[in-house]
Amino acid sequence: MMTDVVAPVARLSARGLTRHFTTRVPGRILAAKRVTRAVEDVSLDLVAGRVTAVVGESGSGKSVLARMLARIVTPTSGELFLEGNAIALRARRTLDYAAQVQLVLQDPFASMNPVHPVRHSLERPLLIHGAHKAEVDELARSVLARVALDPPDRFLDRYPHELSGGQLQRVSIARALCVQPSVLLADEPISMLDVSVRLGILNLLKGLADHERLAILYITHDIASARYLADETIVMYAGQVVERSPGTVLIDEPAHPYTQLLIASVPDPSGAARVDRGAGESRPFVRAEEGCAFALRCPHATSRCRHECPPAFVIGEGHVSRCWLHADQAPASSDLATPGRQREGEATKT
Amino acid sequence: MKTLRLPRSPKVLLGLGIVGFFIIMTVVGPWLAPDNPSSTAFPALLGPSAHHWLGTTSLGQDIFSQLLVGARATMVVALVAGLVATLLSMVIGVSAGYLGGVSDDGLSLLSNVFLAIPGLPLLIVIDSYLPVTSRSNEFVIGLIISLTGWAWGARVLRAQTMSLRNRDFVEAARIIGESRRRIMFTEIAPNLLPVLASSLLFTVLYSIGAYVTLAYIGLTSTAVWNWGTMLYWAQANNAPLSNEWYWFVPPGTCIALVGTGLALLNFGIDEFINPRLRAGGLSSRQRRSLGLPRRTRLGLTPVLRPRAPRGAPRRNVVSS
């Protein structure tokens, strides 16, 4: 359905996506409200054939971001463009959008209905998206083959509890592929799986990007797996993008103190050098009302960090970091500092 | 769909047997009755005998016939009330749980109010205003009982639906573009089946109690034979104080047996819903043959065939 474009065109673009949740302050009689800024001003482009990795710890807002992109969660503000066309975010998600953008959830055991066999999970999306009854069996088999569940007969009539985690996650990916999407969002697809089958899933995703030209968003807390896959890497902290770079530049040369801390924390038997880590009792993800979100844990924090939120500074080709340490660099217009690509994308839109 | 497979425990089998027996009695009871339950053709207050298995009343009616005929009205009312109440609780509970927001607030409030009002007194008030013709109609009585008995089920179903609504497989169905209605009926509803079944058992149990009670205090037509009216007449004629046990013990025992059967079935459903309640694998016969203790105590994992330790002269205490 897509004609091949020479320049990498963003299939799904987000501009300034923001999501705030209001929660009641517990224990108060009068409903005092507290605003949680789950995602704040995130922009990204998902490009055909490329894997964009979003790395963050729990509470960083990465899952909410994926749900906004899948339009399961409505953004508080921001814009979405599918194939360059602006999406009306207040309106209901159309079936057409579901056919373009699919989301794979984290827990393969929970994301399959225990009362239905695998067949149901695959035939429903096919039927919803206009396949004929006569062909669904054939299509379901072929999509199972695409995720390397061979032979399909062994899996089609199994119930979820009869399959292993890795197999279920493949079924889950197959379910998403049934609708022939152009964008695949994967929310921590390997974190619930056994170590030995994780690479299988990662390689499957990589194959979908390389051979089937899907635009893939890979969300993870495991920065090493991001390094394995990513064509672009984004690090989030407390709802904000703190660092982003093409490829895995930011993993090899982390600039933001949070990215440095994250990398230093990963168990690494090869024993590379360690960076300083924040001292004292680790603090929960409470965002400071003003200033840099990471200031409370940052070993380099100055009074400026505590009072002024840093903008994104360009520190290399497409590499930006939201930290005052880089104040000598030029600030980026938005944290989406991929000028080349964006210009080409806009050119095709007009 | 393997949504509800009851564990084959003795409890469940016994429950099935009891409930099955009374269902058969409901269907064929009136035909099997040897005499017309209202006929006063026999001598009064005969004790149990070959002719009158359960004796006769003070008016000379055959008690055994009353028992057989009375089963039908009792069970019909219980079933009508149980089904209607379960339907009500499903509609209200599931909608509240799935829709959330304002509709949830409203519907939960409604069921909480009905939960807080004591059921029987309300039932008595409503019933006492009913015209006598309606009091003899099993369906009217059943409907009124269901009005006071749906709230508990609605509350349980709401909680269950809410927890299902947030499950990943429901979100996954939403992501592929499944419609709301289909998510309700094909994704969520099958998972609610065990809870629904349990709720049905409870409302039937409640309804039997409520109906029999109404009849016992004379608020249903005394001309309709059910187990409650039998108790009413027995009480009215001071049977308990006159040692005429054969008059009031049989209907009371039948009520208790039906209730026990339903409750036993519910054990099976409970074990299905909450796996921790299932017995842990070993039957008591297996345990005995393996020399294991009758039950496993927490923090004392049983040890099978303790092998003599090799080498060092260590203690060889027989384990518990």
Add this chain to the structure above:
Amino acid sequence: MRMILRRIGLYALTAWVAVTVNFVLPRLMPGNPVQTLIGKLTGQVTPNEIRAIRLSFGMGFHEGLLAQYGTYLNQLAHGNLGISITLGAPVSSILRESVPWTVGLIGVSTVLSFLIGTFSGAILGWTRGSRFDSLIPTATFFQAIPYFFLGTVMLLIFGSNLHWFPVLGAYSANVTPGWNWAFVGSVIRYGELPVISIVLSSVAGWMLGMRNMMITMIGEDFVLMAVAKGLPRRKVIWHAARSAVLPSIANLSLAIGLVVSGALLVELVFNYPGVGDLLLQAVLNEDYPLIQGIFLVITFTVLAANLLADLVYLGLDPRTRSEAAV
């Protein structure tokens, strides 16, 4: 705090619903039974009494429905529940005599039943698989027996045949009511059998519920940790039971309604001078003012008991204190 306010709001609403049901019901029924009743009564009682009855139903003379409702609420607010047709006395003063008996009987039975049931349920849950398990079918059977039937059987066996307990009434005819030992002793003696009947009927519910929760709790990690800490067995059981009892208490408020319903009939069986016996008389005589008065009093009492149970729960579960639950 939020939770308590919400519960109070709920109960206030429930009370209002009950009051309104009382008002609406007679008007909904075909042929307005109250009108019929008053028609029947004309000539039997004084016009003044008829006026009082009409007022308590909100039936002034030529008023619209809303004005009738206003009159009804106003009467209620002044504690005027009308005049009993059969007894010829104000309903409120009749109730003042019988309510204490009921509250005493049901209160004592409920507390006893809850304590015994919860305790034995905890033991049953802990010793699952042991000989005690054979108690479960028996308990299930007792749970299924209607309260009044069990009461009748108890009366027959232990009262009229074995003469272990005095039967019928709340105290011996030989004592004078008042705060004297003879009277109190007699009340206790006469209360024994009714209390035992109610406890026997209701204890199985608590027991089985607690057993299930206990088994569920034993499956939790923190109970296993209590064992791993080398705590004595009684402390381990306490760890599990302390958490397992919470749902029982949460359900207490719901169960009170059921227990009250059942216990009213036990009063009837034992001729106990509480509202149960009164209710039966009222029903048989179609004494609507009395029926309604009893219904309202029972409802208000149950609601008060519910609130008490909620407060206990709040005190026992720290999580509800910080989260805005229910």
Add this chain to the structure above:
Amino acid sequence: MSTSRVDVGDRLERHGATPARESTPSARAFVLEVSDLSVHYGVDANMVRAVHDVTLNVRRSTVLGVAGESGSGKSTLVYALTRLLRAPGVISGGQAILNVSSPDDPTQVTPVNLTTASERELRRVRWSHVSIVLQSALNALNPVRRIGREFDEVLRTHRRSLSRSDRRRRAAELLALVGLEPDRLDRFPHELSGGQRQRTMIALALALDPELVVMDEPTTALDVVTQREIITELAELRSRFGFAMIFITHDLSLLVELADEIVVMYAGSIVERANAGELYAAPRHPYTLGLLESFPPLHGERRELTGIAGSPPDLAAESVGCSFAPRCPFAMDRCRAESPPLAPLGDTGRSVACWLHTEHSVVPVPAPLARRWTVPSGPAAPGVSR
């Protein structure tokens, strides 16, 4: 720190046990000796063999890492040997011996056979000598109790002589060890963050100065940064107090950093046992190799990795031969017919259960499984006892 510990040996003796007064060298060296331990779930046709014939020893003051995936039996193993495994778990063979040392004279060691001990005896060694930290501290702490009560209860049960204020002071001390403020004692578990709860559990585990602490995936539920902080703290605490640890995790790379010795489990059996550094530098079992290759590296060239093909085995099914054979790239006919025993690998001090490494194997060992290593200067000697 442990002023009031009564001599456990004396107490055990009074209750009919006959402690070995003359401590053997192995008892002095190892805090825990497990031999041929097997565990089943259920005993009938549907029985699941969760652990079979596991033999391992934990040297005093060292960390034994147990690595494995779900279903490998790693958790079952430690729950069984502490007799905490729930029904329908049954220990079907073998034994576990805890060598309890006297606080007055560390050379005096009393072996306690955990697999034959009575409830009373178990209660005496639990927490005083072996304590446990579980994966989810939220579930492991009683939700309706303040943190302080958990400490108080343990101290009151096992340290009778401490007064109420002593116990409170000790609890605050313990929290300080893991970097928590004493005001946390008055909090409920749900009021703490995940990292704080896990720190609380660790402090609680150290309350009685035990000789062995079992950690069942203590950091799996935590973020990497918090995991790093806790691992660092654990290492410091261990060097300060000298307790031994069994650390269970699916994260082999974490173990390589933390553990002295590692056993790798697959389908209920130990497939390889070696010093941590050696295991990482030169794995000998194909599964260990596959597992190490399953972690994408943080440094160096990006290259395609394959992980391990196939799915973990179904333990309920009866299997013939090596349980890893269906997924093994080097599987031979013999592997499918015969299960390899865990055997010493020459005189290297490590063991492996693989036919490729038997002396009489005609097949040459594949190159990835024949890497050489230089013996690192780790704290623990290669751990073979007999």
